[in-house]
Amino acid sequence: MASRENWGTRTGFVLAAVGSAIGLGNIWRFPYMVYDNGGGAFLIPYFFALITAGIPIIIMEFGLGHKYKGAAPKTFSSITSKWEWLGWWQVLISFVISVYYVVVIGWGVNYLKFSFTQSWGENTKAFFFGDFLKLSDSALNLGGIVWPVFIATALVWAVTWFVLFSGVKKGIEVANKIFMPVLFILILLLMFRAVTLDGALNGLNYLFKPDFSKIFEPKVWVDAYGQIFFTLSICFAIMITYSSYLPEDSDINNNGMMTAFINCGFSMLAGIMVFGVLGHMAAQSGLGIQDVAGAGVGLAFVTIPKAINFLPAPWFFGPLFFLCIVFAGLSSMISISEACCAAIMDKFSVTRKTAVTGYTFIGFLVSIVFMTEGGLYVLDITDHFINNFGIIFAGIVEVLFIGWLFRLEAVREHVNAISDFAVGKWWNFCLMAVTPIVLGYMGVRNLMSDLAKPYEGYPFQALLMYGWAVVIGVFVLGVIIHSITKED
Amino acid sequence: MDFTAILMMVFGLGVTWGGAAICIKIALKKGNE
Numbered sequence: 001m002a003s004r005e006n007w008g009t010r011t012g013f014v015l016a017a018v019g020s021a022i023g024l025g026n027i028w029r030f031p032y033m034v035y036d037n038g039g040g041a042f043l044i045p046y047f048f049a050l051i052t053a054g055i056p057i058i059i060m061e062f063g064l065g066h067k068y069k070g071a072a073p074k075t076f077s078s079i080t081s082k083w084e085w086l087g088w089w090q091v092l093i094s095f096v097i098s099v100y101y102v103v104v105i106g107w108g109v110n111y112l113k114f115s116f117t118q119s120w121g122e123n124t125k126a127f128f129f130g131d132f133l134k135l136s137d138s139a140l141n142l143g144g145i146v147w148p149v150f151i152a153t154a155l156v157w158a159v160t161w162f163v164l165f166s167g168v169k170k171g172i173e174v175a176n177k178i179f180m181p182v183l184f185i186l187i188l189l190l191m192f193r194a195v196t197l198d199g200a201l202n203g204l205n206y207l208f209k210p211d212f213s214k215i216f217e218p219k220v221w222v223d224a225y226g227q228i229f230f231t232l233s234i235c236f237a238i239m240i241t242y243s244s245y246l247p248e249d250s251d252i253n254n255n256g257m258m259t260a261f262i263n264c265g266f267s268m269l270a271g272i273m274v275f276g277v278l279g280h281m282a283a284q285s286g287l288g289i290q291d292v293a294g295a296g297v298g299l300a301f302v303t304i305p306k307a308i309n310f311l312p313a314p315w316f317f318g319p320l321f322f323l324c325i326v327f328a329g330l331s332s333m334i335s336i337s338e339a340c341c342a343a344i345m346d347k348f349s350v351t352r353k354t355a356v357t358g359y360t361f362i363g364f365l366v367s368i369v370f371m372t373e374g375g376l377y378v379l380d381i382t383d384h385f386i387n388n389f390g391i392i393f394a395g396i397v398e399v400l401f402i403g404w405l406f407r408l409e410a411v412r413e414h415v416n417a418i419s420d421f422a423v424g425k426w427w428n429f430c431l432m433a434v435t436p437i438v439l440g441y442m443g444v445r446n447l448m449s450d451l452a453k454p455y456e457g458y459p460f461q462a463l464l465m466y467g468w469a470v471v472i473g474v475f476v477l478g479v480i481i482h483s484i485t486k487e488d
Numbered sequence: 489m490d491f492t493a494i495l496m497m498v499f500g501l502g503v504t505w506g507g508a509a510i511c512i513k514i515a516l517k518k519g520n521e
Contacts, residue, residue, distance in 0.1 A: 010515065040496020047503055201489045208493040208500075251518060258511035265504035272497070420514055 004069055005168040005352075007245050012173035014258055017242055019176040019331030020233045021263035022183070024104060024300070027328060031271035032295030033227050035207050038214025045215065045224035050260060053438060054228040056430040057395075058239060059256040059423060060402060063415040065243030066252055071342035072237035073482075075244070079406050081486065086397055089478030090237040091343045093390045096470060097236070098336040099363050100379045102160070103370040105329035106153030107132075107301060108322055115308065115318030124305040129376075136373040139381065139462035143373030150371045154364065156333065161360040163334050164341055165353060168245050172338060176331055183327045186320050187269050193317060194276030203279020206289040207271060222445070225438045230387065231263060233332070235395035237339040244342070253419035274299070281307040297376075300325060337363070347485060377458065378466045384455055385467035388446040390474060396439045403432040 007013040034042045068078040073087030110132065114120055120127040129135045136143040163171040194200055214220050233239060243252070275289075281303075282289050294303050308318040337359065344355040370379050402408055408428050416422040454463055 010518075014515075040493060040499070043496060043500045043503075204497065205489045205493045208496045209490050210492055210496050251515065254511050254514055258508060258515065261504050261507035261511060265501070265508055268500045268504050420518060 005245055006247050008169040008173055010250070010255070012169070012177060013242065013246060013250075014255055014262075015176040015180045016172055016331075016335065017233075017239065017255070017259040018262045018266075019180050020238050020242065020335030021231060021259060021332075022180075022266050022328050023231075023233075023332035024101075024325065024329055025231055026263070026267045027270045027274065027324065028296055028299045030227060030231065030267040031207065031274040032293060032299065033223055034271055035275070035293055037220045037223050038211040038217075039206070040208040040210035041212045041214050042220060042224065045221045046227060046264075049221075049225040049228040049438075050264060052430045052434045053225055054232050054234070055257055055260050056423075056427050057229075057234045057399070057435065058232055058260055059253055059415060059427065060399075060408075060411055060431060061234060061239035062243040062246075062252045062256050063411045064402070065240035066246050066250060066418075067411065067414050069244050071241045071244060071339060071346050073343050074346040075240050076401075079402075083401060084486070085479045085482035086394070086401060087237065087343065087478075088481045089475050090235065090394050090398075091340050092474035092478050093236045093386060093394055094238065094336045094339045095363070096382065096386050096390070096474060098333060098340065099367040100370045100382055101329065101336065102156050102333055102363070102367055103149065103153050103375065103379065104297070105156045105326060105333060106149050106371070108325040108329060109152035109155060110148050111301060111305070112319055112322035112326060115305070115322050116315050118305070118309055118314055118318060120305045122309070124309075125302045128301045128305075133376055134373045135376055139374060139377035139458050139466070141374050142369070142378070145368065145371055146373060146375070149375070150368070153367060153371055156330065157360055157364045157367070159330065160333055160337050161356060164338055164356040164360075167352060172334055175334060179327045179331045183324060183331075184266070186324045186327070187266065187273060190317065190320055190324065191269050191273040191276070193311075194273045194280070197276060197280035197311070199279045199281075199283025200276035201279065202283065203275040203277070203289055204272060206279070206293070207275040222438075222442055226442060229395065229439070229442075230391070231267065232260060233335060235398055236336075236391055237343070238335045241339045241342045242335065249418060251419045252415040253421055253423055274304075277304065277307045277311070281310050284310040297380075377462065381455065381458060381463060381466040382470055385450075385463075385471045386474075388450070389443070389471045392439055392443045392446065393475075396436060396443060399431055399435045399439065403428075403436065408432065 064075050068075040070078060071087065072090045073084045076087040077084035134143070134146055163175045165171065195204070278289060278292050282292050292303055304321060308314045308321065311317050341352070341355045341359050344350065344359065345352060369375065402411065408431060412423060412427060454460060455467065
């Protein structure tokens with residue numbers, strides 16, 4: 001059997017882990033979370049969540065991957081063979097995320113092209129939903145394939161295939177050694193331009209002016225934990241897989257902290273950039289910040305293009321912004337796909353080339369659903385359900401399993417033995433008590449909310465097919481894969 | 489910009505990049521292998 005691949009350098013591993021953690025959410029979710037949850041005051045629960053959940057989980061996952069030298073199914077199976085299904089469940093969650101995430105990067109590639117001439121015109125909303133996506137009238141009407149999205153997404157799949165096909169050291173490490181420095185240069189350039197625009201300081205005022213009364217609202221704390229949980233690529237097989245390629249003598253604790261702090265630092269820069277630009281747009285158009293602030297797809301593909309129209313030299317700064325989107329997305333896409341491919345290689349003893357090619361082909365076929373005229377609806381529903389139920393519940397099971405059923409102390413002893421500085425008993429407390437309680441509360445709250453009211457008013461049939469069926473399906477399929485492949 | 493807004497921005501950048509800088513400093517002592 002071939003020996004497991006290794007990262008070439010520690011920098012390569014940290015950049016790859018940071019590249020996985022930094023994704024579209026850092027640019028389009030974090031700034032709005034801060035703005036909507038008490039401005040600068042949000043940073044207090046946010047950092048508290050980072051210390052009590054984000055860093056403990058990332059160190060735990062790095063430790064597990066490093067100790068058991070396998071992707072998620074092999075790692076959990078090495079602890080006890082009865083729990084391999086948890087790994088497959090997480091791998092299947094990653095697969096679902098990869099097949100729609102790739103389409104969003106495909107939109108970014110299209111917008112990169114549009115940004116040179118601002119082809120979106122004045123009415124950016126009509127352009128995005130109508131001219132570009134040709135959005136159908138209902139989530140139940142998929143319509144035909146949107147070819148510009150199809151071509152760009154195929155290109156993103158091709159890049160992902162090439163990087164993964166080239167291996168850990170020559171593919172993933174090299175790609176991240178290019179993507180990450182370029183991404184940081186781009187965000188710094190954009191940020192410095194943004195803060196020097198007229199009205200930018202007003203935007204930053206809205207973003208950071210603290211409303212400390214919000215700290216006493218439970219929603220703000222839940223949002224802070226949610227943001228930390230989703231931003232670090234934890235609990236869906238990625239960090240376990242990446243750390244399984246670390247050499248024996250690796251400083252797990254410091255690597256985990258470095259990844260978490262750099263990721264959150266990037267979010268801060270992205271927040272300053274986004275709200276600087278929004279402040280400028282508000283000043284130029286005579287609107288209030290509250291009228292232009294937003295998050296998600298709407299921010300990236302409707303509001304920011306509109307803001308780019310108001311920028312000096314939009315043909316220069318527009319492409320820089322969408323390059324950021326593409327690079328941030330690609331580095332995450334590579335990590336999500338690697339989590340799946342590594343699991344296939346571990347379990348079925350196939351070569352990397354076979355696993356990556358097979359995975360990319362199947363992934364591409366499935367992602368065609370999201371390239372249709374009704375693709376945005378499907379994407380929105382699947383994304384909502386897989387994040388709010390899939391990742392959250394897989395996370396709860398993971399921390400309960402490792403924290404309560406398995407000897408967590410063994411992981412702490414392992415990481416402390418090879419790290420420059422040790423984590424204390426507080427780490428066990430965070431993983432055994434704080435994290436399961438917060439995640440459990442979030443999971444129950446999400447469940448009650450979705451059972452009480454259909455998400456975004458979508459038809460029940462659409463929610464059933466693209467939401468509930470997917471979330472339940474990945475769990476059941478994980479258990480089935482474990483059952484039919486287990487070795488007695 | 490409000491003084492409190494500036495303060496919170498500096499706080500956010502300080503915690504994240506300060507934390508990252510300390511980790512990088514410790515890592516550099518050990519080398520890149």
